[in-house]
Amino acid sequence: MSGWVRIVGLGPGREEMVTPDVRAVLDEATDVIGYIPYVARVAPRQGLNLHATDNRVEIDRSRHALSLAAQGARVVVVSSGDPGVFAMAAAVLEAVEYGEPGWRDLDVQVMPGITAMLACAAACGAPLGHDFCAINLSDNLKPWALIEKRLRLAAEADFAMAFYNPRSKSRPEGFAKTLDILKDACGDDRPVIFGRAISTPDQTIRVVPLSETEPEMADMRTMVIVGSSQTRLIPRDGAPLIYTPRSVAS
Amino acid sequence: MSGWVRIVGLGPGREEMVTPDVRAVLDEATDVIGYIPYVARVAPRQGLNLHATDNRVEIDRSRHALSLAAQGARVVVVSSGDPGVFAMAAAVLEAVEYGEPGWRDLDVQVMPGITAMLACAAACGAPLGHDFCAINLSDNLKPWALIEKRLRLAAEADFAMAFYNPRSKSRPEGFAKTLDILKDACGDDRPVIFGRAISTPDQTIRVVPLSETEPEMADMRTMVIVGSSQTRLIPRDGAPLIYTPRSVAS
Structure with missing residues (x-):
């Protein structure tokens, strides 16, 4: 069982601006992690754990995502807009750099979105x-x-x-x-x-x-x-x- | 019959990065206009006219789009990436500003994409x-x-x-x-x-x-x-x- 982390952008709000690539990883995920209003945009389903947290805990949230993936989970970290523009991608990578040595070998990918x-x-x-x-x-x-x-x-x-x-x-x-x-x-x-x-x-x-x-x-x-x-x-x-x-x- | 122009971004190349919004207007279009390799990314179908032109004719292409829409066509102008970032949106709006007075009243909208x-x-x-x-x-x-x-x-x-x-x-x-x-x-x-x-x-x-x-x-x-x-x-x-x-x- 091989876990991964995908850091994805949900776009500015309209569902028809979410890319099919992002939809596909949400369908494969076991866990979704993010700020409360963004996690609320993901439809609940059997077998999917939704972890919604408050603002300003980006590094805790990132460490949580990485540790779940290290245990085999398929984790999607959601941002609004594009995850690489003032959003979660830099936070997760900071957590990789300063976290457990094994986290560097995890399959971590960023998937772009429509930024605001x-x-x-x-x-x-x-x-x-x-x-x-x-x-x-x-x-x-x-x-x-x-x-x-x-x-x-x-x-x-x-x-x-x-x-x-x-x-x-x-x-x-x-x-x-x-x-x-x-x-x-x-x-x-x-x-x-x-x-x-x-x-x-x-x-x-x-x-x-x-x-x-x-x-x-x-x-x-x-x-x-x-x-x-x-x-x-x-x-x-x-x-x-x-x-x-x-x-x-x- | 009321024409329109949609200036859309096809993203960097991968089809799964094209937004559903952009797919939807491509399905409604009567005409698709753009640079040869971008028009080549649109599937031909009955009733859809594909107008592929060479590079560096952005203003001619824009005037063509606007004049077709003024005659009632549903025109999609395709760019790669995002149309608003070094792509066709500014060219079409320049053609609106300096073109036929009636073009200002056309239904012209820009639809974002994943920029390079x-x-x-x-x-x-x-x-x-x-x-x-x-x-x-x-x-x-x-x-x-x-x-x-x-x-x-x-x-x-x-x-x-x-x-x-x-x-x-x-x-x-x-x-x-x-x-x-x-x-x-x-x-x-x-x-x-x-x-x-x-x-x-x-x-x-x-x-x-x-x-x-x-x-x-x-x-x-x-x-x-x-x-x-x-x-x-x-x-x-x-x-x-x-x-x-x-x-x-x-």
């Missing part, structure tokens, strides 16, 4: 159609000074920017500082997209010029995308289409 | 597990000086970096310059991943320290990911696992 920034971008056009960066705005695991440095350099590089975890109740001030930095560094009034609960029935998308953005426009379910200096907005009936052109003039 | 950098990252672990940027290294549509500026700023920001279109026969020198810039700017020997034909039967993954990279290691089918200063390599039997940790010490 790409679902959000698609929902309003193609704002990430040119060079861009992705930054996690939470300073739970890194110093705020590094976030600020990256924001200023990203603005100087004229990247479009996608922000994960922009704002939570426990750290409401970071996103306010982020907007202040961008208003100072960008020097223009580019569009900012607030995409909330993307691809779910609760989806809302709001497009606001940078100068009119306010911190309260984002929460933990919001993906924020800031256009580059080149990003275009096509007005029309209903929501505008937003895109960043493929070309930049010499 | 995330499939490549997953195949070797989680090198994009922390803040990162994505840069198209082709200077067909932007000045080389802008690419160079972005590379230097990305290195200063200590982003992991994902490079699309690193090298082609018609512009072999850009990737050589890219590697020289990184060797100069990064100041350490971080891992560089060369992922070729990811998720297909031809897949190869090669991990090389930055100091030992050579331009010939990449071609147009290669995705290149450069770790940040924090990126870790876990040696083990077979290919190493590579990840960028979630945390950065203060």
Whole structure:
């Protein structure tokens, strides 16, 4: 009996965005491990153990997955979006590196999913159609000074920017500082997209010029995308289409 | 009869990475438009017109899609990967902005897919597990000086970096310059991943320290990911696992 771990992405919320590859390993699993709302997306069935845990216990959860697999279990660790983008893949691999020596020989694979920034971008056009960066705005695991440095350099590089975890109740001030930095560094009034609960029935998308953005426009379910200096907005009936052109003039 | 355009991502190559949403619109389409190898991935059927065109005609192809939809056709524009990342979505929206006024009222939607950098990252672990940027290294549509500026700023920001279109026969020198810039700017020997034909039967993954990279290691089918200063390599039997940790010490 040979166990394995698959670290999979369930996409942003809509079931039709889950890949057949991910469905297939969920069908083969003996155990599913993850944060409560993501495990809740997996249908219970005979012979499948669902282990739902709270936020901020990523390393415990990872060690649990690896130890079950070492005992022969077929373990799926679920993330929303893509597991490799600010989600469980890096946590599981950290647990491999610093855990039991035998864990390195386990069959551990990461399976991609539709990450939030790409679902959000698609929902309003193609704002990430040119060079861009992705930054996690939470300073739970890194110093705020590094976030600020990256924001200023990203603005100087004229990247479009996608922000994960922009704002939570426990750290409401970071996103306010982020907007202040961008208003100072960008020097223009580019569009900012607030995409909330993307691809779910609760989806809302709001497009606001940078100068009119306010911190309260984002929460933990919001993906924020800031256009580059080149990003275009096509007005029309209903929501505008937003895109960043493929070309930049010499 | 009301036409529409769906700009969809077929993922990196493996059919089990195509989302059910994308399968569903392909089943409803009257016309499929795209670059020859991507249209070749769509199964022919009665009533479906396949329009395969060569590379570098993105705007012609987009105008064709929009004019067919304006006449009532249900048109799917196919890209590999995600259509919003260096692919057809920005081209179609550019054609909307500068095309027939009536095209703005067409039902045009972008549907996300698994983009190459995330499939490549997953195949070797989680090198994009922390803040990162994505840069198209082709200077067909932007000045080389802008690419160079972005590379230097990305290195200063200590982003992991994902490079699309690193090298082609018609512009072999850009990737050589890219590697020289990184060797100069990064100041350490971080891992560089060369992922070729990811998720297909031809897949190869090669991990090389930055100091030992050579331009010939990449071609147009290669995705290149450069770790940040924090990126870790876990040696083990077979290919190493590579990840960028979630945390950065203060």
